[in-house]
Amino acid sequence: MSNQFTSGDGGERRSYHHGNLKEALIAAALQLISSKGPAGFTFAEAARQAGVSPAAPYRHYRDRDMLMADVAKRGFDLFSERLEEAWNKGRPNAFEAMQAQGRAYLAFARTEPAYYGAMFEKAIADKDYPECRAAADRAFQVLRAGCEAVLDEAKPARKPPVLMVALHVWSMSHGIASLFGRGDGASRSVPMSADDLLEANVLIYLDGLGIRKG
Protein backbone atom coordinates (compact mmCIF):
# COMPACT_ATOMS: atom_id res chain seq x y z
CA MET A 1 0.00 0.00 0.00
CA SER A 2 1.88 3.00 -1.23
CA ASN A 3 1.33 6.17 0.64
CA GLN A 4 0.31 8.84 -1.79
CA PHE A 5 -0.94 11.64 0.40
CA THR A 6 0.91 14.87 -0.12
CA SER A 7 2.94 16.60 2.49
CA GLY A 8 1.32 20.04 2.59
CA ASP A 9 -1.94 20.90 4.34
CA GLY A 10 -3.76 21.98 1.19
CA GLY A 11 -3.11 18.50 -0.06
CA GLU A 12 -4.23 17.82 -3.63
CA ARG A 13 -4.14 14.11 -4.01
CA ARG A 14 -2.76 12.39 -7.07
CA SER A 15 -4.65 9.15 -7.01
CA TYR A 16 -8.18 7.98 -6.49
CA HIS A 17 -7.30 6.49 -3.14
CA HIS A 18 -6.14 8.77 -0.43
CA GLY A 19 -3.84 6.26 1.17
CA ASN A 20 -3.88 7.78 4.61
CA LEU A 21 -7.35 9.15 5.14
CA LYS A 22 -7.79 8.08 8.73
CA GLU A 23 -4.73 9.98 9.86
CA ALA A 24 -5.70 12.94 7.72
CA LEU A 25 -9.13 13.02 9.36
CA ILE A 26 -7.59 12.99 12.81
CA ALA A 27 -5.27 15.83 11.83
CA ALA A 28 -8.18 17.82 10.42
CA ALA A 29 -10.25 17.20 13.53
CA LEU A 30 -7.45 18.46 15.74
CA GLN A 31 -7.02 21.55 13.66
CA LEU A 32 -10.76 22.27 13.76
CA ILE A 33 -11.08 21.61 17.47
CA SER A 34 -8.15 23.82 18.28
CA SER A 35 -9.53 26.71 16.28
CA LYS A 36 -13.24 26.36 17.02
CA GLY A 37 -13.58 24.14 20.06
CA PRO A 38 -14.87 20.55 20.30
CA ALA A 39 -18.35 21.71 19.30
CA GLY A 40 -17.08 23.44 16.19
CA PHE A 41 -15.77 20.28 14.63
CA THR A 42 -17.88 18.70 11.91
CA PHE A 43 -17.53 15.55 9.90
CA ALA A 44 -18.16 17.38 6.64
CA GLU A 45 -15.47 19.95 7.19
CA ALA A 46 -12.94 17.38 8.28
CA ALA A 47 -13.57 15.60 4.98
CA ARG A 48 -13.22 18.83 3.05
CA GLN A 49 -9.96 19.59 4.78
CA ALA A 50 -8.66 16.14 3.97
CA GLY A 51 -9.54 16.83 0.33
CA VAL A 52 -12.10 14.08 0.12
CA SER A 53 -15.83 13.79 -0.53
CA PRO A 54 -18.18 14.03 2.47
CA ALA A 55 -19.03 10.36 2.18
CA ALA A 56 -15.46 9.13 2.42
CA PRO A 57 -15.03 9.36 6.20
CA TYR A 58 -17.75 6.74 6.61
CA ARG A 59 -15.31 4.14 5.36
CA HIS A 60 -13.29 4.74 8.52
CA TYR A 61 -15.70 5.89 11.20
CA ARG A 62 -19.28 4.95 11.89
CA ASP A 63 -20.18 8.56 12.56
CA ARG A 64 -18.96 11.91 13.73
CA ASP A 65 -18.92 10.97 17.43
CA MET A 66 -16.84 7.90 16.72
CA LEU A 67 -14.13 10.08 15.21
CA MET A 68 -14.40 12.42 18.17
CA ALA A 69 -13.97 9.50 20.54
CA ASP A 70 -10.95 8.30 18.59
CA VAL A 71 -9.35 11.72 18.89
CA ALA A 72 -9.96 11.67 22.64
CA LYS A 73 -8.57 8.15 22.88
CA ARG A 74 -5.42 9.08 21.03
CA GLY A 75 -5.18 12.15 23.23
CA PHE A 76 -5.21 10.03 26.35
CA ASP A 77 -2.60 7.71 24.89
CA LEU A 78 -0.30 10.60 24.07
CA PHE A 79 -1.01 12.09 27.47
CA SER A 80 0.03 8.84 29.17
CA GLU A 81 3.27 8.82 27.21
CA ARG A 82 4.10 12.38 28.14
CA LEU A 83 3.41 11.79 31.81
CA GLU A 84 5.43 8.60 31.75
CA GLU A 85 8.37 10.33 30.10
CA ALA A 86 8.27 13.18 32.59
CA TRP A 87 8.10 10.73 35.45
CA ASN A 88 11.29 9.19 34.13
CA LYS A 89 11.01 6.13 36.35
CA GLY A 90 11.01 8.25 39.46
CA ARG A 91 14.43 9.77 38.91
CA PRO A 92 16.20 11.49 40.50
CA ASN A 93 13.66 10.84 43.24
CA ALA A 94 9.92 10.46 43.45
CA PHE A 95 9.41 13.95 44.83
CA GLU A 96 11.24 15.65 41.97
CA ALA A 97 9.73 13.32 39.42
CA MET A 98 6.25 14.31 40.54
CA GLN A 99 7.00 17.98 39.98
CA ALA A 100 8.19 17.11 36.49
CA GLN A 101 4.98 15.21 35.91
CA GLY A 102 2.96 18.25 36.96
CA ARG A 103 4.82 20.42 34.49
CA ALA A 104 4.23 17.83 31.80
CA TYR A 105 0.53 17.84 32.59
CA LEU A 106 0.28 21.58 32.02
CA ALA A 107 2.57 21.45 29.01
CA PHE A 108 0.21 18.95 27.43
CA ALA A 109 -2.85 21.09 28.06
CA ARG A 110 -1.02 24.13 26.72
CA THR A 111 0.58 22.67 23.63
CA GLU A 112 -2.20 20.25 22.73
CA PRO A 113 -5.37 22.16 23.53
CA ALA A 114 -7.24 20.27 20.83
CA TYR A 115 -6.47 16.90 22.38
CA TYR A 116 -7.16 18.26 25.83
CA GLY A 117 -10.50 19.64 24.70
CA ALA A 118 -11.45 16.36 23.05
CA MET A 119 -10.52 14.49 26.22
CA PHE A 120 -12.35 16.65 28.72
CA GLU A 121 -14.92 18.69 26.84
CA LYS A 122 -16.22 16.35 24.22
CA ALA A 123 -19.98 16.32 24.55
CA ILE A 124 -20.22 12.55 24.26
CA ALA A 125 -20.55 10.05 27.07
CA ASP A 126 -17.35 8.06 27.35
CA LYS A 127 -19.25 5.09 28.68
CA ASP A 128 -20.32 4.57 25.07
CA TYR A 129 -16.69 4.44 23.96
CA PRO A 130 -14.90 1.78 26.00
CA GLU A 131 -11.56 2.24 24.25
CA CYS A 132 -11.56 5.90 25.10
CA ARG A 133 -12.47 5.20 28.67
CA ALA A 134 -9.78 2.56 28.96
CA ALA A 135 -7.19 4.99 27.63
CA ALA A 136 -8.33 7.55 30.20
CA ASP A 137 -7.99 4.98 32.95
CA ARG A 138 -4.48 4.13 31.83
CA ALA A 139 -3.51 7.79 31.98
CA PHE A 140 -4.88 8.05 35.46
CA GLN A 141 -2.91 4.99 36.51
CA VAL A 142 0.29 6.78 35.52
CA LEU A 143 -0.58 9.66 37.82
CA ARG A 144 -1.57 7.26 40.54
CA ALA A 145 1.64 5.27 40.33
CA GLY A 146 3.58 8.48 40.74
CA CYS A 147 1.64 9.40 43.86
CA GLU A 148 2.18 5.96 45.29
CA ALA A 149 5.93 6.19 44.78
CA VAL A 150 6.03 9.57 46.47
CA LEU A 151 4.20 8.16 49.47
CA ASP A 152 6.46 5.11 49.57
CA GLU A 153 9.54 7.24 49.40
CA ALA A 154 8.51 9.74 52.05
CA LYS A 155 6.83 7.40 54.49
CA PRO A 156 4.79 10.09 56.24
CA ALA A 157 3.63 9.48 59.83
CA ARG A 158 0.07 8.78 58.68
CA LYS A 159 -0.11 7.32 55.24
CA PRO A 160 -3.15 8.62 53.37
CA PRO A 161 -5.04 6.50 50.84
CA VAL A 162 -3.16 6.53 47.55
CA LEU A 163 -6.33 6.82 45.50
CA MET A 164 -7.37 9.95 47.34
CA VAL A 165 -3.98 11.55 46.85
CA ALA A 166 -4.04 10.71 43.16
CA LEU A 167 -7.50 12.19 42.75
CA HIS A 168 -6.36 15.33 44.52
CA VAL A 169 -3.32 15.70 42.31
CA TRP A 170 -5.43 15.15 39.24
CA SER A 171 -7.99 17.71 40.38
CA MET A 172 -5.40 20.33 41.16
CA SER A 173 -3.72 19.80 37.80
CA HIS A 174 -6.95 19.78 35.85
CA GLY A 175 -8.33 22.77 37.73
CA ILE A 176 -5.29 24.87 37.02
CA ALA A 177 -5.01 23.64 33.45
CA SER A 178 -8.60 24.46 32.59
CA LEU A 179 -8.77 27.79 34.38
CA PHE A 180 -5.34 29.22 33.61
CA GLY A 181 -3.33 26.98 31.39
CA ARG A 182 -5.04 26.54 28.07
CA GLY A 183 -3.10 27.08 24.91
CA ASP A 184 -5.88 29.11 23.34
CA GLY A 185 -6.70 32.59 24.56
CA ALA A 186 -9.55 31.48 26.80
CA SER A 187 -7.54 31.52 29.98
CA ARG A 188 -7.88 34.19 32.60
CA SER A 189 -4.89 36.36 33.13
CA VAL A 190 -3.28 36.14 36.52
CA PRO A 191 0.05 37.40 37.77
CA MET A 192 1.56 33.93 38.11
CA SER A 193 2.24 31.29 35.52
CA ALA A 194 0.16 28.14 35.58
CA ASP A 195 3.36 26.19 36.17
CA ASP A 196 4.28 28.17 39.25
CA LEU A 197 0.72 27.97 40.50
CA LEU A 198 0.60 24.21 40.20
CA GLU A 199 4.04 23.64 41.64
CA ALA A 200 3.16 25.73 44.69
CA ASN A 201 -0.18 24.01 45.05
CA VAL A 202 1.32 20.54 45.01
CA LEU A 203 4.17 21.50 47.33
CA ILE A 204 1.80 22.97 49.91
CA TYR A 205 -0.45 19.95 49.58
CA LEU A 206 2.39 17.49 50.08
CA ASP A 207 3.57 19.54 53.02
CA GLY A 208 0.09 19.14 54.47
CA LEU A 209 0.51 15.38 54.10
CA GLY A 210 3.75 15.59 56.07
CA ILE A 211 5.93 15.16 52.99
CA ARG A 212 8.74 17.60 52.40
CA LYS A 213 11.31 17.91 49.75
CA GLY A 214 14.42 15.76 50.19
Add this chain to the structure above:
Amino acid sequence: MSNQFTSGDGGERRSYHHGNLKEALIAAALQLISSKGPAGFTFAEAARQAGVSPAAPYRHYRDRDMLMADVAKRGFDLFSERLEEAWNKGRPNAFEAMQAQGRAYLAFARTEPAYYGAMFEKAIADKDYPECRAAADRAFQVLRAGCEAVLDEAKPARKPPVLMVALHVWSMSHGIASLFGRGDGASRSVPMSADDLLEANVLIYLDGLGIRKG
Protein backbone atom coordinates in the same frame (compact mmCIF):
# COMPACT_ATOMS: atom_id res chain seq x y z
CA MET B 1 -47.33 45.89 32.01
CA SER B 2 -49.40 42.92 33.08
CA ASN B 3 -47.58 39.66 33.22
CA GLN B 4 -49.45 37.19 31.08
CA PHE B 5 -47.07 34.30 30.79
CA THR B 6 -48.58 31.10 32.05
CA SER B 7 -47.22 29.05 34.89
CA GLY B 8 -46.65 25.70 33.19
CA ASP B 9 -43.71 24.78 30.99
CA GLY B 10 -45.80 24.08 27.91
CA GLY B 11 -46.96 27.65 28.19
CA GLU B 12 -49.68 28.62 25.69
CA ARG B 13 -49.87 32.36 25.79
CA ARG B 14 -53.15 34.21 25.85
CA SER B 15 -52.13 37.49 24.30
CA TYR B 16 -50.12 38.74 21.40
CA HIS B 17 -47.40 39.94 23.72
CA HIS B 18 -45.58 37.44 25.79
CA GLY B 19 -44.98 39.72 28.71
CA ASN B 20 -41.96 37.93 30.04
CA LEU B 21 -40.06 36.67 27.06
CA LYS B 22 -36.60 37.49 28.29
CA GLU B 23 -37.02 35.39 31.39
CA ALA B 24 -38.67 32.62 29.39
CA LEU B 25 -35.71 32.54 27.01
CA ILE B 26 -33.28 32.26 29.89
CA ALA B 27 -35.32 29.43 31.34
CA ALA B 28 -35.41 27.65 28.00
CA ALA B 29 -31.67 28.13 27.52
CA LEU B 30 -30.98 26.60 30.92
CA GLN B 31 -33.18 23.64 30.17
CA LEU B 32 -31.50 23.07 26.82
CA ILE B 33 -27.98 23.47 28.16
CA SER B 34 -28.65 21.08 31.01
CA SER B 35 -29.97 18.42 28.69
CA LYS B 36 -27.67 18.86 25.71
CA GLY B 37 -24.69 20.88 26.88
CA PRO B 38 -23.74 24.46 26.05
CA ALA B 39 -23.17 23.55 22.41
CA GLY B 40 -26.62 21.99 22.10
CA PHE B 41 -28.44 25.19 22.82
CA THR B 42 -29.86 27.06 19.85
CA PHE B 43 -31.69 30.34 19.53
CA ALA B 44 -34.42 28.79 17.43
CA GLU B 45 -35.21 26.06 19.90
CA ALA B 46 -35.23 28.43 22.83
CA ALA B 47 -37.83 30.49 20.97
CA ARG B 48 -39.87 27.41 20.23
CA GLN B 49 -39.78 26.38 23.86
CA ALA B 50 -40.91 29.83 24.92
CA GLY B 51 -43.82 29.44 22.50
CA VAL B 52 -42.76 32.30 20.30
CA SER B 53 -41.71 32.79 16.70
CA PRO B 54 -38.01 32.41 15.84
CA ALA B 55 -37.71 36.14 15.21
CA ALA B 56 -39.00 37.22 18.59
CA PRO B 57 -35.78 36.68 20.60
CA TYR B 58 -34.08 39.36 18.49
CA ARG B 59 -36.16 41.96 20.34
CA HIS B 60 -34.23 41.04 23.48
CA TYR B 61 -30.82 39.80 22.41
CA ARG B 62 -28.60 40.84 19.56
CA ASP B 63 -27.79 37.24 18.78
CA ARG B 64 -27.41 33.77 20.14
CA ASP B 65 -24.09 34.41 21.86
CA MET B 66 -25.48 37.44 23.63
CA LEU B 67 -28.13 35.26 25.26
CA MET B 68 -25.46 32.73 26.14
CA ALA B 69 -23.38 35.44 27.77
CA ASP B 70 -26.39 36.66 29.72
CA VAL B 71 -26.99 33.14 31.03
CA ALA B 72 -23.35 32.95 32.12
CA LYS B 73 -23.56 36.39 33.71
CA ARG B 74 -26.66 35.44 35.68
CA GLY B 75 -24.94 32.21 36.63
CA PHE B 76 -22.00 34.09 38.11
CA ASP B 77 -24.37 36.40 40.01
CA LEU B 78 -26.26 33.47 41.49
CA PHE B 79 -22.96 31.76 42.22
CA SER B 80 -21.74 34.82 44.13
CA GLU B 81 -24.93 34.83 46.18
CA ARG B 82 -24.61 31.18 47.08
CA LEU B 83 -20.98 31.53 48.10
CA GLU B 84 -21.80 34.62 50.11
CA GLU B 85 -24.64 32.86 51.90
CA ALA B 86 -22.49 29.86 52.68
CA TRP B 87 -19.73 32.09 53.95
CA ASN B 88 -22.26 33.58 56.37
CA LYS B 89 -20.00 36.46 57.29
CA GLY B 90 -17.32 34.12 58.50
CA ARG B 91 -19.36 32.48 61.23
CA PRO B 92 -18.81 30.57 63.39
CA ASN B 93 -15.21 31.14 62.33
CA ALA B 94 -13.36 31.66 59.08
CA PHE B 95 -12.06 28.10 58.97
CA GLU B 96 -15.51 26.54 59.25
CA ALA B 97 -17.03 29.12 56.95
CA MET B 98 -14.54 28.23 54.25
CA GLN B 99 -15.54 24.57 54.41
CA ALA B 100 -19.16 25.64 54.04
CA GLN B 101 -18.17 27.73 51.03
CA GLY B 102 -16.50 24.71 49.46
CA ARG B 103 -19.63 22.65 49.89
CA ALA B 104 -21.66 25.47 48.38
CA TYR B 105 -19.31 25.56 45.39
CA LEU B 106 -19.90 21.89 44.66
CA ALA B 107 -23.59 22.14 45.41
CA PHE B 108 -23.86 24.86 42.80
CA ALA B 109 -22.06 22.82 40.17
CA ARG B 110 -24.21 19.81 40.99
CA THR B 111 -27.62 21.43 41.21
CA GLU B 112 -27.10 24.04 38.49
CA PRO B 113 -25.07 22.21 35.86
CA ALA B 114 -26.59 24.39 33.15
CA TYR B 115 -25.38 27.59 34.76
CA TYR B 116 -22.04 26.01 35.53
CA GLY B 117 -21.66 24.87 31.94
CA ALA B 118 -22.56 28.30 30.62
CA MET B 119 -20.04 29.88 32.97
CA PHE B 120 -17.09 27.63 32.24
CA GLU B 121 -17.76 25.84 28.97
CA LYS B 122 -19.43 28.46 26.84
CA ALA B 123 -17.50 28.60 23.61
CA ILE B 124 -17.46 32.40 23.54
CA ALA B 125 -14.66 34.68 24.65
CA ASP B 126 -15.72 36.51 27.79
CA LYS B 127 -13.56 39.45 26.87
CA ASP B 128 -16.29 40.28 24.37
CA TYR B 129 -18.86 40.34 27.15
CA PRO B 130 -17.69 42.75 29.85
CA GLU B 131 -20.75 42.28 32.06
CA CYS B 132 -20.16 38.57 32.16
CA ARG B 133 -16.52 39.03 32.95
CA ALA B 134 -17.33 41.54 35.70
CA ALA B 135 -19.77 39.09 37.26
CA ALA B 136 -17.09 36.40 37.17
CA ASP B 137 -14.64 38.73 38.86
CA ARG B 138 -17.15 39.51 41.59
CA ALA B 139 -17.63 35.81 42.27
CA PHE B 140 -13.90 35.34 42.54
CA GLN B 141 -13.69 38.22 44.99
CA VAL B 142 -16.06 36.38 47.29
CA LEU B 143 -13.76 33.38 47.28
CA ARG B 144 -10.77 35.61 47.78
CA ALA B 145 -12.28 37.46 50.70
CA GLY B 146 -12.91 34.14 52.38
CA CYS B 147 -9.31 33.07 51.93
CA GLU B 148 -8.09 36.37 53.29
CA ALA B 149 -10.22 36.00 56.41
CA VAL B 150 -8.89 32.51 56.99
CA LEU B 151 -5.33 33.76 56.77
CA ASP B 152 -6.08 36.68 59.07
CA GLU B 153 -7.69 34.43 61.61
CA ALA B 154 -4.97 31.82 61.63
CA LYS B 155 -1.93 34.05 61.35
CA PRO B 156 0.40 31.32 60.11
CA ALA B 157 4.14 31.73 60.67
CA ARG B 158 4.72 32.67 57.04
CA LYS B 159 1.78 34.37 55.48
CA PRO B 160 1.37 33.33 51.84
CA PRO B 161 0.02 35.73 49.20
CA VAL B 162 -3.76 35.87 49.45
CA LEU B 163 -4.20 35.88 45.69
CA MET B 164 -2.25 32.67 45.33
CA VAL B 165 -4.26 30.95 48.03
CA ALA B 166 -7.51 32.07 46.44
CA LEU B 167 -6.42 30.79 43.04
CA HIS B 168 -5.49 27.48 44.61
CA VAL B 169 -8.82 27.13 46.36
CA TRP B 170 -10.62 28.01 43.16
CA SER B 171 -8.60 25.49 41.16
CA MET B 172 -9.16 22.70 43.62
CA SER B 173 -12.88 23.40 43.71
CA HIS B 174 -13.21 23.71 39.96
CA GLY B 175 -11.06 20.67 39.33
CA ILE B 176 -13.13 18.48 41.57
CA ALA B 177 -16.40 19.97 40.37
CA SER B 178 -15.63 19.38 36.72
CA LEU B 179 -14.10 15.94 37.10
CA PHE B 180 -16.36 14.43 39.73
CA GLY B 181 -19.14 16.73 40.73
CA ARG B 182 -21.35 17.52 37.80
CA GLY B 183 -25.08 17.15 38.11
CA ASP B 184 -25.32 15.34 34.80
CA GLY B 185 -24.04 11.81 34.34
CA ALA B 186 -20.72 12.87 32.82
CA SER B 187 -18.74 12.50 35.99
CA ARG B 188 -16.38 9.67 36.63
CA SER B 189 -17.35 7.32 39.39
CA VAL B 190 -14.98 7.22 42.32
CA PRO B 191 -15.36 5.71 45.77
CA MET B 192 -15.57 9.09 47.52
CA SER B 193 -18.08 11.88 47.19
CA ALA B 194 -16.95 15.10 45.60
CA ASP B 195 -17.73 16.85 48.88
CA ASP B 196 -15.47 14.58 50.88
CA LEU B 197 -12.77 14.86 48.27
CA LEU B 198 -12.82 18.63 48.29
CA GLU B 199 -13.01 18.93 52.05
CA ALA B 200 -10.00 16.67 52.45
CA ASN B 201 -8.11 18.50 49.72
CA VAL B 202 -8.65 21.89 51.31
CA LEU B 203 -7.85 20.62 54.81
CA ILE B 204 -4.59 19.08 53.70
CA TYR B 205 -3.75 22.22 51.75
CA LEU B 206 -4.43 24.50 54.73
CA ASP B 207 -2.39 22.19 56.88
CA GLY B 208 0.44 22.64 54.45
CA LEU B 209 0.10 26.38 54.93
CA GLY B 210 0.42 25.87 58.67
CA ILE B 211 -3.26 26.45 59.32
CA ARG B 212 -5.15 23.95 61.42
CA LYS B 213 -8.68 23.72 62.55
CA GLY B 214 -9.46 25.67 65.74
Add this chain to the structure above:
DNA sequence: TGTACATCAGTGAACGCGCGTTCACTGATGTAC
Protein backbone atom coordinates in the same frame (compact mmCIF):
# COMPACT_ATOMS: atom_id res chain seq x y z
C1' DT C 1 -63.04 60.45 30.46
C1' DG C 2 -62.12 59.76 25.48
C1' DT C 3 -59.34 59.62 21.64
C1' DA C 4 -55.23 59.96 18.48
C1' DC C 5 -50.97 58.39 18.02
C1' DA C 6 -46.09 56.72 18.98
C1' DT C 7 -43.82 52.92 20.48
C1' DC C 8 -43.12 48.41 21.76
C1' DA C 9 -42.99 43.41 21.16
C1' DG C 10 -44.67 40.27 18.68
C1' DT C 11 -45.76 37.45 13.68
C1' DG C 12 -44.86 34.42 9.83
C1' DA C 13 -42.80 33.68 5.65
C1' DA C 14 -38.67 33.48 3.48
C1' DC C 15 -33.53 33.26 2.54
C1' DG C 16 -29.21 30.79 2.08
C1' DC C 17 -26.36 27.67 4.41
C1' DG C 18 -23.96 23.68 6.09
C1' DC C 19 -24.80 19.61 8.28
C1' DG C 20 -25.08 14.25 8.66
C1' DT C 21 -26.12 10.55 6.12
C1' DT C 22 -27.49 7.31 2.13
C1' DC C 23 -26.99 5.44 -2.29
C1' DA C 24 -25.53 3.25 -6.46
C1' DC C 25 -21.43 3.72 -8.51
C1' DT C 26 -16.32 3.12 -9.85
C1' DG C 27 -11.27 3.41 -9.92
C1' DA C 28 -7.26 1.19 -7.71
C1' DT C 29 -5.13 -2.53 -5.40
C1' DG C 30 -3.89 -7.10 -4.09
C1' DT C 31 -4.10 -12.01 -4.81
C1' DA C 32 -4.95 -16.82 -6.69
C1' DC C 33 -3.79 -19.56 -10.19
Add this chain to the structure above:
DNA sequence: TGTACATCAGTGAACGCGCGTTCACTGATGTAC
Protein backbone atom coordinates in the same frame (compact mmCIF):
# COMPACT_ATOMS: atom_id res chain seq x y z
C1' DT D 1 4.83 -13.49 -15.94
C1' DG D 2 -0.02 -12.65 -17.08
C1' DT D 3 -4.73 -12.45 -16.16
C1' DA D 4 -9.33 -12.78 -13.81
C1' DC D 5 -11.52 -11.38 -10.05
C1' DA D 6 -12.67 -9.97 -5.18
C1' DT D 7 -12.18 -6.38 -2.24
C1' DC D 8 -11.19 -2.02 -0.75
C1' DA D 9 -11.64 2.98 -0.53
C1' DG D 10 -13.03 6.35 -2.91
C1' DT D 11 -16.99 9.53 -5.78
C1' DG D 12 -20.75 12.75 -6.39
C1' DA D 13 -25.38 13.63 -6.29
C1' DA D 14 -29.10 13.77 -3.48
C1' DC D 15 -32.15 13.84 0.77
C1' DG D 16 -34.33 16.16 4.62
C1' DC D 17 -33.30 19.01 8.39
C1' DG D 18 -32.68 22.77 11.54
C1' DC D 19 -30.19 26.74 12.02
C1' DG D 20 -29.46 32.02 12.25
C1' DT D 21 -31.14 35.94 10.46
C1' DT D 22 -33.98 39.46 7.73
C1' DC D 23 -38.08 41.62 6.38
C1' DA D 24 -42.38 44.05 6.06
C1' DC D 25 -46.02 43.59 8.84
C1' DT D 26 -49.40 44.13 12.92
C1' DG D 27 -51.62 43.68 17.45
C1' DA D 28 -51.26 45.62 22.12
C1' DT D 29 -49.90 49.08 25.26
C1' DG D 30 -49.05 53.52 27.19
C1' DT D 31 -49.39 58.46 26.97
C1' DA D 32 -50.45 63.39 25.66
C1' DC D 33 -53.96 66.32 25.33
